[in-house]
Amino acid sequence: MIEITLLGTGSPIPDPNRAGPATLVRARGQVFLVDCGRGVLQRATAVGVGAAGLSAVLLTHLHSDHIADLGDVLITGWVTNFAPDPAPLPVIGPPGTADVVAATLTAFGHDIGYRIAHHADLNTPPPMEVHEYTHGAVWHRDGVTIRVAPTDHRPVAPTIGFRIEADGASVVLAGDTVPCAGLDELAAGAGALVHTVIRKDIVAHLPQQRIRDICDYHSSVQEAAATAQRAGVGSLVMTHYVPALVPGQEEQWRALAATEFSGQVELGDDLHRVAVTARR
């Protein structure tokens, strides 16, 4: 069984009820944080997960809304890890991830210095292990495998999606992307596809060109649903709602997805959970 928790279902626009983009995936005792939007650790705490308990951080791309709280994850994970010789935290993302991690640690360089000076048992900066990939196998540990494939969020490039498998169950995390062959291949036959969505039918009519621009490089609800249908996934888990999903309008979003996808559609608020089992 793989458990998905939508930690943050928001977007770049701050929302009092929705944290920024982040999804927790738990399988065989391993805990993967996919993207680090604003408020991610507050939401993770609500399901009993602390930064020091993460097996790895997976980044789909380096847009600010997806890495806003990376610094919090890295520093809090370091300060709250009381193991005598903590293992480095793996951070897996597209090319550019090493730059972002290094720059984040630089930004917190004063803080890191203060803490090393103050605590006798903190002797080194946060131990990190950064891996950059655009495709292929990236994780194979104790029955959990992860592979990545390129997505299409241009001009943001490169961007990647993740496929996590354990015990015959499989979950694909698309991140932000328009429909593309890389995602179709990655998602083929998966138990669940977690996909960011925007309502182009609403966003395309907003007055600000800068807001309308986001239609260029995201999937609409219907496009994400069509991807789910082509890939033959068991369920489509929608997140990163633009505009924010208003309580009471869930059925409207669900109906849009159902025009293209005949499987199970999941959506909801932060902390919505979906259990994914092996398909028969």
Ligand SMILES: [Zn+2]
């Ligand atoms: Zn993005």
Ligand SMILES: [Zn+2]
């Ligand atoms: Zn985004």
